[in-house]
Amino acid sequence: MATDKNLFKGFSRREWLKILGGIPIFGAVWSAGFRSNEKALSERNLLLETLNIKASAPPASGPMTGEPLRVGLIGFGIRGEQLMRSLGFATVEWLDDMAKSAAENPNDTRLAEFKAQEGLNVRLTAICDIFDVRAEKALRSFNTKENPCKRYKTHLDLINSGEVDAIIIATPDHWHAPMSIDAINAGVHVYVEKPMTHSIEETYAIRDAVRNNPKAVFAVGHQHRQTQSFLTAQDAIAKNTLGHVSLVVTATNRNDDNGAWQYEIHPDGNTESIDWDMFLGSAPKIPFNPEHFFRWRKWWAYGSGLSGDLMTHDYDRINCVLKMGIPKYVTASGGVYTHRDGRNVPDVMQVNMDFPEFSTGTSQTPGKEKGMSLVYSATLGNQFDRGTVLMGHDASMELGNMVTIYADPRSTKYQDLIKENRVDPSVPIYQYDPSANGVDAVTSATAKYFANKGLLWTYRDGKRVDSTFLHLREWMSCIRNGGNPSCGIQEGFEEAITAHMGGLSYKIGRRIEWDAENERIIALPGENLDEILLNNDDVFIS
Amino acid sequence: MDQTSRFTSLQTSSLVLLRLLIGWHFLYEGVIKLYSPSWTAKGYLLSASYMESFFKWMAGESIIPIIDTLNIGALLLVGFCLIIGFKTRWASIIGIGLLLLYYLAHPPFPGYPQGPSEGSYWLVNKNLIEAAALFVLFLFPTDYSFGIARLFAKPKTVSTNPIP
Structure with missing residues (x-):
């Protein structure tokens, strides 16, 4: 203390001003910033309270536990390949391309994102594509020891094979409804790409089929419902x-x-x-x-x-x-x-x-x-x-x-x-x-x-996250745990x-x-x- | 030690004023960010037009909270030191570092996207000028004239020159 007193002895008021003059400036700037934020926050909160809009995440779909779901795919074209990746199945060619692309460009995280995607506990057991090149491409990558996958000549063969619980339809529009109706009538769950139908008459027919077979879960592929x-x-x-x-x-x-x-x-x-x-x-x-x-x-x-x-x-x-x-x-x-x-x-x-x-x-x-x-x-x-x-x-x-x-x-x-x-x-x-x-x-x-x-x-x-993944997951959760897909028959009909x-x-x-x-x-x-x-x-x- | 003794008091005061203004700017930016819970540098970093991979790395999921905290901490520290008059040379160096990062993420180089800005710039923008001003403050420290640092310098002066 005595030293301190000696240290500070001899400082005039003017000296002290030069030593500590920055403190009030510091205080003023800090409190101005604090108050400006307070004001903005309270205005914002008032507005948010007035509006009272809830920014909630959609409820997560249920667990993917139990026996693996056996899925069949009809149509392995552009959209079919995308859907299969969302389901967890990528072709060898795609994996190679993505690995190359990621090596060249570290910002390309598509492969890493695919690998990090949650497993949906599914087996891809059946493929139907009327173009040999595409069907064979699918089999080359997906027919493995862990995941035996067979090609079927027609969609009816696939649906009635007894090897599928659910099918995904990614064909041209004019095949959406006929295939969906055949599957639903056979008690097989359906995920069909949009538009749900190609003609007016089919729109009623598919609705009747879904209404008559309530056990088959039907979803239309409007994945943005997950946004x-x-x-x-x-x-x-x-x-x-x-x-x-x-x-x-x-x-x-x-x-x-x-x-x-x-x-x-x-x-x-x-x-x-x-x-x-x-x-x-x-x-x-x-x-x-x-x-x-x-x-x-x-x-x-x-x-x-x-x-x-x-x-x-x-x-x-x-x-x-x-x-x-x-x-x-x-x-x-x-x-x-x-x-x-x-x-x-x-x-x-x-x-x-x-x-x-x-x-x-x-x-x-x-x-x-x-x-x-x-x-x-x-x-x-x-x-x-x-x-x-x-x-x-x-x-x-x-x-x-x-x-x-x-x-x-x-x-x-x-x-x-x-x-x-x-x-x-x-x-x-x-x-x-x-x-x-x-x-x-x-x-x-x-x-x-x-x-x-x-x-x-x-x-x-x-x-x-990939919204198609969430949309497929929601459909599968409805199959496993009950509930209605966010884009079901009524939404598809409209x-x-x-x-x-x-x-x-x-x-x-x-x-x-x-x-x-x-x-x-x-x-x-x-x-x-x-x-x-x-x-x-x-x-x-x- | 007291370099500013070679200057007239007006010259010294001008340097002190420059230091206070820059400190004010840093401190206010830091305080506003500190009290805005949803603020993040992510957008600024992700949209970097130069040294993209470095800035995108900084914006990564696991790194960005650290970067945000460090940025706010550094802004507050530089602002505090420059205004209070304490370790202003160190503060100037940190400040220059921050400003150069801001500058490099969106440099006003010809042919580079300019993004949102309130003026027109070619090679030189306000970040660069502020960094240059901080370099002047680094070379001509004034905390012994105005600031806490004076507390530690004064006794020597007092003891060597008892009669002013």
Whole structure:
């Protein structure tokens, strides 16, 4: 102490100021930062409390324990290979490619992610593909000592082999329903790719089959139902955050060969290696045509173009959030404008779906608002990202992997907050980013920039996961533990009918109406809607 | 020891002012990040346009919490030292290190994506200028003129020059 006293002796007040002068500055800056954050946090919390949106993860599907599930795959094409990887089965060729790619580029984590994927306790026991090259490719990789896997000539042989509990269908659209119905009637569980059906009649037939065989678990492959942000969006709608949503806009934009269904034509594809009659199935009988086989999405005979292949994604995304069901009216237009290569499905298409009785709620006089349009707009000649926006009287929601909500400047619900400058319509009032640690009411230009660049991915429990894996897992959990898949027969029925109404309106050039009471698409006297929908002769260029 | 004795008091004061301003900037950034629980450098690192593999490694699942903590800790420490006037030479070096990392992750090199910024830059941006200013502070320490460090320097002065 005595030394200290000597040490400090002789310091004038001015000296002390020079020694300790930084402390008040330090205190001032610290408390300013602290208070600024407090204010932002309390404003944010007030807003979040007002909105009260739950950013919860979807409930995990049940355990994968018990006897291994015996799965059969029909269709080992592009999508079939992807589905098999989600199921835990990758081809030797893919594993080699990924190992090479990871060695060249350490940022390529596809192989590591595949290896880290949870095992689903399945055995791939059966394969059916009518193109020898693909079937043999599958067998080379999947038929092992631990996993004996057999090839079946037809889907019926596979379903009735007694070797499968469940099947995955990844064939051209015109085979989805016939195969599903055969499997369900045989008591085999089904996971079918979208669109659920190729014709209107099949849509009813498959629903009847599922209703008559409640033990067979049926799921449609709309894997985005597993996207975490969608549950948050559902909750935001339930809390009437947006007010009455009158318009939803959604889009597909692609500008490359693969996106325009110009898939590779395999050099070994010929009448020897392909069972052409089986491929054609219900389609018009024509001589072997490799382009039709490998690029089947370009013709109404086997595929369903933009309305069936891509609009179904967007429709089901919105139906998952709003649960608005089948539209009363559908009006479509478009044509073959970007790929005049002999195809007959449109490559530019706009589909307006109207729901005159639908409402998400209101903040104004009851009865003033009712009705909503869902606009789907697509081109295969430009890939500008237009996003998906749900537009309500009180707020707009951008829906993607992130959910971002902006108050509307003329909102009734938020008018006081806007007047008090507590809400700025140009800054999101709510943002949910599944990859961040928490929700945020305000965001910076920087965060938005990163998100738009796709750098903040969708994660589950902080880990990047494949939504197809989650969707397959959910289906298998329903098989093992009971419950209903998030995209089951009802959702599939709504998706298929809506897609067919879009296709019909495009082809007929008329507004197509749904009779909800009788569950029928209204046809004019003498009109066979399925015949029109599946007609493969006309190229509709307006 | 007291290099600033060669300067006029205005010159010394200017250096002290520069030190306080930079310290203020670092401290405020650190405090804001400290009290924002959802803040992370992940986006900044993942979008790095130069030395990508290094910055992406830093943004990795297991590393990023450490990087975030170190970043906040270093910002607070540099801010504290520069304002209080304690070990300012060390603080300047740490500050330069931080700024160069920020600079290199998104350098204003021609042909590189600029990302969001409030101005226009070519080779030189504000991070680089702030780093250069810190280098000046490293070469001309002022904590013996204004700061806690004066406490330890003063007695010597007092003993050698009892009568000022």
